[in-house]
Amino acid sequence: MSTPFDPAQDGPDFSLEAACGARPVCGVDEAGRGPWAGPVVAAAAILDPADIPDGLNDSKKLTAKRRETLFGALTDGPALIGVGIASVEEIDALNILEATYLAMRRAVAALPEAPALALIDGNRAPRDLPCACQTVIKGDGRSLSIAAASIVAKVTRDRIMAKLAVAHPGYGWETNQGYGAKAHQEALLRLGVTPHHRRSFKPIHKILDEEAI
Numbered sequence: 001m002s003t004p005f006d007p008a009q010d011g012p013d014f015s016l017e018a019a020c021g022a023r024p025v026c027g028v029d030e031a032g033r034g035p036w037a038g039p040v041v042a043a044a045a046i047l048d049p050a051d052i053p054d055g056l057n058d059s060k061k062l063t064a065k066r067r068e069t070l071f072g073a074l075t076d077g078p079a080l081i082g083v084g085i086a087s088v089e090e091i092d093a094l095n096i097l098e099a100t101y102l103a104m105r106r107a108v109a110a111l112p113e114a115p116a117l118a119l120i121d122g123n124r125a126p127r128d129l130p131c132a133c134q135t136v137i138k139g140d141g142r143s144l145s146i147a148a149a150s151i152v153a154k155v156t157r158d159r160i161m162a163k164l165a166v167a168h169p170g171y172g173w174e175t176n177q178g179y180g181a182k183a184h185q186e187a188l189l190r191l192g193v194t195p196h197h198r199r200s201f202k203p204i205h206k207i208l209d210e211e212a213i
């Protein structure tokens with residue numbers, strides 16, 4: 001079941017969670033489906049309705065500084081958080097969609113308390129979740145739990161890419177997070193493909209094919 005997007009809604013709230021009936025409800029979102037390098041990261045979040053940090057929103061609508069602040073409030077507060085990661089090797093073996101689902105399953109499984117229901121951002125949900133699920137189109141802008149998950153996933157992945165940038169300087173991963181930005185493209189031609197690049201992605205696959213000629 002998918003909940004349609006209502007463009008009239010102004011920011012996320014707790015109405016979807018309250019309407020579910022089942023408790024607890026977690027929100028699930030991912031970060032890093034599109035980049036050419038690095039893992040895909042998913043997070044699951046169960047919020048305490050009596051203690052929700054102010055300012056939760058779609059992570060893409062927040063500054064990096066605000067995301068970091070909210071990440072701390074979520075991980076140090078009463079919220080229950082689970083994080084799941086699918087590696088570059090798993091992305092190349094499974095494809096990015098199935099690897100994203102794998103990361104989501106791992107995130108839900110990592111929650112300290114098993115949810116009765118998962119609200120999944122988007123219009124498709126992974127198979128074999130350990131609970132019922134409901135997809136929510138543009139959920140990170142509608143559900144506070146999904147917004148919380150989007151922040152945790154984004155900050156977690158950005159930190160991973162910043163560490164990889166130290167080990168592999170020149171690609172600009174500390175600022176482009178592995179996306180196909182101009183600096184990243186130029187570095188690939190100059191420095192080559194690293195073990196952290198997604199070889200199944202067309203731009204990387206093309207470079208490897210050209211090097212093999």
